[in-house]
Amino acid sequence: MKLYRPVGLYEMKKILETDCKAFPPRQKQQPYFYPVLNKSYAKEIAFWNVKDKNSGYVGFITEFDVEDSYIEKYDVHCVGNETHLELWIPAEDLHNFNKNIVNQIKIVDVYYGDDYKGLPPRGVSGFKETDVYKQIELLQNIIKYNEFDFYGTVLVEWELLNLNLLFWKSLGVDSYLINKIVEYLQLTHKCFISESLLK
Incomplete structure (x- = not known):
């Protein structure tokens, strides 16, 4: 059922x-x-x-x-x-x-909702930003300068990314970045968002 x-x-x-x-x-x-x-x-x-x-x-x-x-x-x-x-x-x-x-x-x-703030990151890597809007800016900077570090961030912060990804997508964030997050979440078998929402 x-x-x-x-x-x-x-x-x-x-x-x-x-x-x-x-x-x-x-x-x-x-x-x-x-x-x-x-x-x-x-x-x-x-x-x-x-x-x-x-x-x-x-x-x-x-x-x-x-x-x-x-x-x-x-x-x-x-x-x-x-x-x-x-x-x-x-x-x-x-x-x-x-x-x-x-x-x-x-x-x-x-x-x-308008007051959504998400959750803070684990903070065990260089990804320590707590503001949900600034988090996506930080992710953009990380992938721009070092994709290996970006992959490591996804590996550590996969829970936060599953929670926030569709929020960032609704803001019109660059599709390349969204697709890269999804790609690495799927690569690590940590993407729990329906495929239909990721299109």
Whole structure:
């Protein structure tokens, strides 16, 4: 079964930390995990996140497949109109749910709010810029002077690049630079953005 999950910045980072193979454990006040059955419903929820500080002012829509033989035991719940369909997975079942995800979780859409700032880099290399606008300027300078250093930056900062790439793309950043980021993310098997969004 194909499912969707709208998430904010911090949950998306935790998903990336698993190489997009699992969703993070629920917090104590969150007894259920709610994947939804269609992208349009996920989009509605993602739009809420763009004004939410706790979501980092961004809404990512993730898409993933779960083994039919596992997921069929959960009832579909309609929580509004006919498109508001979701599953209620008890928090204690999430570990097994994750084990039944087929392949990887992909980012299939994203909506950035006006206050989006992203996350700071790891800072273990020369890439220490925290401003999301200046980060792309720094990447432009790095690739201009030394493509090997650029590759090293992608290798270290792949999480940040997955989070920010579509933001920079929306700003009209030079397509050569965007394509180079994608090329090296794919080379290292660290690109978790849907191909359709990269065109």
